[in-house]
Amino acid sequence: MKILVINSGSSSLKYQLFDYDNKKVIAKGLCERIGIDNPHFKHEDASGHVINEDRRLDSHGDAVRTMIDTLLDPEFPVIGKLDEITAVGHRIVHGGPYFSKPVIMTEESKDSVRKCFPWSPLHNPANLIGVEVCESLMPGIPQVGVFDTAFHHSMPPEAYMYGIPYEYYEKYGVRRYGFHGTSHAYVTRRASELTQFEWNASHRLITCHLGNGASFAAVKGGVCIDTSMGLTPLEGIMMGTRCGSIDPAIVPFLAKLDNLSLDEVDGLLNHKSGIYGISGISSDFRDVHAAASQGNYRAKLAVQMFCYQAVKILGSFIAALGGIDTIVFTAGIGENDSVVRQSICEGISYRGLKIDDDINNATHGKEVKLSTDDSLVEVFVIPTNEELSIAMQTVDLLALA
Ligand code: ADP
Numbered sequence: 001m002k003i004l005v006i007n008s009g010s011s012s013l014k015y016q017l018f019d020y021d022n023k024k025v026i027a028k029g030l031c032e033r034i035g036i037d038n039p040h041f042k043h044e045d046a047s048g049h050v051i052n053e054d055r056r057l058d059s060h061g062d063a064v065r066t067m068i069d070t071l072l073d074p075e076f077p078v079i080g081k082l083d084e085i086t087a088v089g090h091r092i093v094h095g096g097p098y099f100s101k102p103v104i105m106t107e108e109s110k111d112s113v114r115k116c117f118p119w120s121p122l123h124n125p126a127n128l129i130g131v132e133v134c135e136s137l138m139p140g141i142p143q144v145g146v147f148d149t150a151f152h153h154s155m156p157p158e159a160y161m162y163g164i165p166y167e168y169y170e171k172y173g174v175r176r177y178g179f180h181g182t183s184h185a186y187v188t189r190r191a192s193e194l195t196q197f198e199w200n201a202s203h204r205l206i207t208c209h210l211g212n213g214a215s216f217a218a219v220k221g222g223v224c225i226d227t228s229m230g231l232t233p234l235e236g237i238m239m240g241t242r243c244g245s246i247d248p249a250i251v252p253f254l255a256k257l258d259n260l261s262l263d264e265v266d267g268l269l270n271h272k273s274g275i276y277g278i279s280g281i282s283s284d285f286r287d288v289h290a291a292a293s294q295g296n297y298r299a300k301l302a303v304q305m306f307c308y309q310a311v312k313i314l315g316s317f318i319a320a321l322g323g324i325d326t327i328v329f330t331a332g333i334g335e336n337d338s339v340v341r342q343s344i345c346e347g348i349s350y351r352g353l354k355i356d357d358d359i360n361n362a363t364h365g366k367e368v369k370l371s372t373d374d375s376l377v378e379v380f381v382i383p384t385n386e387e388l389s390i391a392m393q394t395v396d397l398l399a400l401a
């Protein structure tokens with residue numbers, strides 16, 4: 001069975017085609033700068049055939065046509081006919097209060113995706129364009145929407161409400177939604193297979209998705225009860241360039257003192273803050289570690305702040321869960337950065353958490369148990385795979401497996 005996964009952005013379209021039975025990617029590609037200058041197309045398949053060239057891509061329709069033509073190219077065929085693709089899973093960033101699980105895209109579900117535009121004005125319209133173009137160019141193939149927010153839909157109101165007048169929740173849906181749901185769902189599913197504790201309704205798990213964007217989920221018995229991101233991905237831990245949770249009064253304070261518009265403050269908090277803003281060097285932890293090891297104070301501070309904030313969030317989620325059984329690290333930093341993992345684990349050692357330092361230092365991008373046998377908390381590194389997660393959820397929804 002072949003499942004195509006599409007992640008459509010405002011000027012880009014990424015795809016992966018899975019041989020689902022073997023959980024293998026048989027082709028993947030990226031159309032960049034669609035509808036703007038210097039559009040570019042990259043593609044590679046399992047046989048090693050690679051395309052990496054400028055292409056005319058005036059619209060998302062062009063991008064999907066380019067993808068289809070490339071998959072069917074008689075010289076380097078990935079598939080013989082389009083109907084070999086059983087279903088298409090689309091990443092959709094915001095499902096608002098409407099989607100708690102993946103759905104087949106119908107006129108009704110597309111209307112609900114449109115209702116989520118105000119919460120994700122850059123991503124959701126682009127995600128929907130991807131769905132509509134695939135519908136028209138791949139008739140008869142089910143198109144499934146998989147939502148970044150859906151995993152967090154189970155949060156109770158006391159976790160998702162903000163302490164602002166209730167009318168803003170009613171009028172504009174101002175509440176916490178959370179993101180990275182496909183990743184948190186994927187590693188939760190894998191943790192349920194790896195844990196040595198009983199996987200029952202009382203199992204207490206925290207998943208730490210630490211990448212350029214970073215978020216945590218508190219998961220009880222496989223069900224999300226809290227997460228660190230909010231109405232937008234700006235809330236929670238400081239990230240590559242996002243500030244994370246700050247005193248909201250900083251917004252008018254900066255706007256007044258520096259004579260900035262609201263959009264300018266928004267840009268500053270999203271793109272110039274976090275690890276980049278503190279270190280003044282980079283948003284990438286590898287660069288920041290390198291500078292810290294040369295004695296750069298701000299680089300060191302950025303890493304220390306990140307780890308301290310992670311421990312604070314973990315502590316609050318441990319309280320919310322009433323204890324902790326299992327912690328999972330995933331995404332770029334979680335999978336690769338042994339220094340950050342060690343510092344965070346040290347901060348939770350008061351719970352009887354112990355990791356094997358040698359295993360931790362040697363673990364980069366592979367699945368591993370970091371905790372020692374006498375640790376009271378299990379700690380795993382589980383590489384995330386958001387595309388495979390979308391493919392799995394698509395297959396589950398269509399009851400294809
Ligand atoms: P996103 O998908 O949100 O763009 P990723 O999950 O790919 O982000 O994570 C990117 C981050 O992971 C980089 O900013 C970098 O800081 C970190 N990272 C990746 N590889 C390593 C590594 N080998 N050591 C330390 N950090 C790494």
